[in-house]
Amino acid sequence: MPNVFVDDARNFKEDNPFESMMARFDEAAKLLDLDPNIYRILRVPNREMTIYIPTMMDDGHYEVFVGYRVQHNFARGPAKGGIRYAPDVTLDEVRALAAWMTWKCAVVNIPFGGGKGGVICDPSKMSMGELERMTRRFTSELIDIIGPERDVPAPDMNTNEQVMAWIMDTYSMHARHTVNAVVTGKPVELGGSRGRREATGRGLLIVIDEACAKFGLKPADTRVVVQGSGNVGGIGAELLYNSGYKVTAISDVKGGIYNEKGLNVPETLAYLRQHRTFEGYGGGELVSNSDLLELECEVLMPAATENQITSANVDRIKCRILAEGANGPTTPPADKVLKEKGVFVIPDILANAGGVTVSYFEWVQDRMGFFWKEDVVNERLKDTMVASFHEVVKYSEKHDVNMRIAAYMLAIDRVAYETKMRGIYA
Numbered sequence: 001m002p003n004v005f006v007d008d009a010r011n012f013k014e015d016n017p018f019e020s021m022m023a024r025f026d027e028a029a030k031l032l033d034l035d036p037n038i039y040r041i042l043r044v045p046n047r048e049m050t051i052y053i054p055t056m057m058d059d060g061h062y063e064v065f066v067g068y069r070v071q072h073n074f075a076r077g078p079a080k081g082g083i084r085y086a087p088d089v090t091l092d093e094v095r096a097l098a099a100w101m102t103w104k105c106a107v108v109n110i111p112f113g114g115g116k117g118g119v120i121c122d123p124s125k126m127s128m129g130e131l132e133r134m135t136r137r138f139t140s141e142l143i144d145i146i147g148p149e150r151d152v153p154a155p156d157m158n159t160n161e162q163v164m165a166w167i168m169d170t171y172s173m174h175a176r177h178t179v180n181a182v183v184t185g186k187p188v189e190l191g192g193s194r195g196r197r198e199a200t201g202r203g204l205l206i207v208i209d210e211a212c213a214k215f216g217l218k219p220a221d222t223r224v225v226v227q228g229s230g231n232v233g234g235i236g237a238e239l240l241y242n243s244g245y246k247v248t249a250i251s252d253v254k255g256g257i258y259n260e261k262g263l264n265v266p267e268t269l270a271y272l273r274q275h276r277t278f279e280g281y282g283g284g285e286l287v288s289n290s291d292l293l294e295l296e297c298e299v300l301m302p303a304a305t306e307n308q309i310t311s312a313n314v315d316r317i318k319c320r321i322l323a324e325g326a327n328g329p330t331t332p333p334a335d336k337v338l339k340e341k342g343v344f345v346i347p348d349i350l351a352n353a354g355g356v357t358v359s360y361f362e363w364v365q366d367r368m369g370f371f372w373k374e375d376v377v378n379e380r381l382k383d384t385m386v387a388s389f390h391e392v393v394k395y396s397e398k399h400d401v402n403m404r405i406a407a408y409m410l411a412i413d414r415v416a417y418e419t420k421m422r423g424i425y426a
Contacts, residue, residue: 297319
C-alpha cells in the first residue's frame, strides 16, 4: 500500500488554523503507525455546508449573511461543537475547529464527534431583533442536519445562552414539540446545566492544579498571566485567584493590566465590566496584548483566539507551564521552540475541554429529564479532567513526545479504533 502520510516538511501557512491542526494530526498519525485507510478517512470532514442567510434588518432592507456548519466525524456519536458569530469567520477556521472538537471529545472520552459552525457578521453592530432573525433563519437551514442524535451546537465566540434559546425554540417549532437536547449552553430554566458557564474556566483550573502539583509549584508562589477576560479567561482567572494563585496580568481585546504583586481579580473584572477598558484602573499598569504574553510567569493562559504564540514571538515567551484556554493559540513552529525551552504545554484539546465535558453532562440531563446539583456537575467534571490529564501525561512519557502530540495520539487512537470496529459502510 502506498505511503499516504503527508510530509512533515510540507509548506503551510502558519496563521491558517486548519493547516496547523492538520500538521499535528499528521505527526501523531505517523507516530501511531495509523492504518493508511483510516488515515484517509479521519483527515477530512464528513460534511460541510455553506448557507446564505437572508435577514431583514431593522430599517426594512435585507442583508445576506454567509454561514457554515462543518461536521467532522460521527464515529463516537453525534457531532458536537459551538457556533461563532464574527466578521472574520472562514471555512478553514470552522474546519479546524470541527476537527479539534473530534479530538477534544475523544481526549476526555465522551461519546461525541466534532462539529463547528460560524456566521460572518459583526454582532456588535446588530440589534437583538436582527440577531434573532438571522439566528432563526440559520437554524431553519440546518434543521435536516442537526438534532440531539445528529449534531448538537453550543455557544462560542459572540454567541450565548440567548442565541442557544433561539436555536432550541426554532428547532422545536419545526419538530412540533420541545427538544431541549438539540443545543447545550442554554439557560438553566430551559434545560441548561448548572456549572456550564464556568465549566471551561474550571477545567483549566483543574489541569493547572495537576500540572503545578507535577512540578511542585504551590499556588501562592505561582504567577499566572491570562490573555482574555471572557467566559474562559475571566472566569478562569477568577477561579485561579480564589484558589490562591497570584494572577499578575489579564487582558481584553484592547489590552491588559499588569501588577507584579498580583491583581485583585474580582475587582479588576468588575472595573472592566463597568468601564469597558482597564484605562483609569489604579490596580496595575497598562500593557498591550503582545507584551502581556511575554511577561515572566509560571503559568501563561492564552484564552482569547488563535495564533497568539507564533514563530515571531515564541523566543520571548517566559513561562514554565502554558495552559491553552483558547483553541489553536500556538502554531506548530512555535511548538518546536517551546519544547526546546522546556515549557510544559497543556494543549487546547485537553486544557479547555471542561466546556464540552459539561455540555455532554447537559445533553445527558436533557435526555434523562433529570437535572443534577452543581456540586455533582463539578465533581464529575473534576473526575474527567484529572483522569484525562494523567492519561495524556502517560501517553507523553510512553511515546517520548510532548503533551500536544500525546493528546492527539490518544484521541486519534480512540477514534480510529471505533471507526475500524464499526467498519466502513460502502
